[in-house]
């Protein structure tokens with residue numbers, strides 16, 4: 001498996017650290033309520049298909065990345081800097 | 091007061107040679123990380139050029155020559171080697187003295203790229219990795235910065251605490267390449 005870091009280029013999987021669902025970027029407001037916080041902390045979709053995950057290019061440029069991939073076919077659709085994704089959410 | 095003796099990170103470990111490939115320690119007079127503040131990248135690059143003679147390197151780029159070099163070292167960061175960074179650059183970015191934090195080595199000679207191919211998961215063949223290019227990658231299990239510094243030479247930086255392991259792993263790979271002729 002190879003991931004194309006937007007800064008470094010295509011790199012081997014062993015350079016990356018896997019975090020989990022990119023939902024981490026959508027932190028609820030402090031007063032969003034128990035349901036929103038329960039979802040944010042505990043509930044994950046675990047899809048068979050397209051998913052967006054957070055990875056860190058730990059051994060490379062250190063950037064956090066959002067990788068959109070398919071858990072069934074292992075196809076990678078796109079990689080973006082998490083910084084830019086987060087900015088686009090505001 | 092006790093008299094303290096400064097030791098370089100690879101003191102007692104280098105130089106070593108195996109057939110055509112040699113590994114020597116480089117001792118830059120200073121290593122400084124420079125991280126431009128958000129939105130100040132352009133001004134920081136101009137200020138760096140004025141102060142040290144080279145612009146901010148982009149991803150996977152290194153610039154300058156011996157005496158003053160800038161090596162891209164990660165997202166929003168570069169290392170300035172061999173020359174001090176004037177304190178007034180702190181208006182454009184964060185400056186950190188890292189002089190004692192890194193072991194710097196040069197792997198050189200015919201076959202140097204074959205040695206690295208055994209340790210690094212990036213294509214560093216001479217045809218693919220040109221002089222002036224750099225990568226942040228892993229060498230075995232160590233975070234490393236590798237820069238093509240000349241015809242057959244690569245400058246390798248690892249954290250100082252990894253000096254002995256890095257030298258060991260490079261030496262084993264050098265012997266292995268030499269054994270195969």
Ligand SMILES: [Zn+2]
Pocket residue numbers: 005006007008009057060061062063
């Ligand atoms: Zn990267």
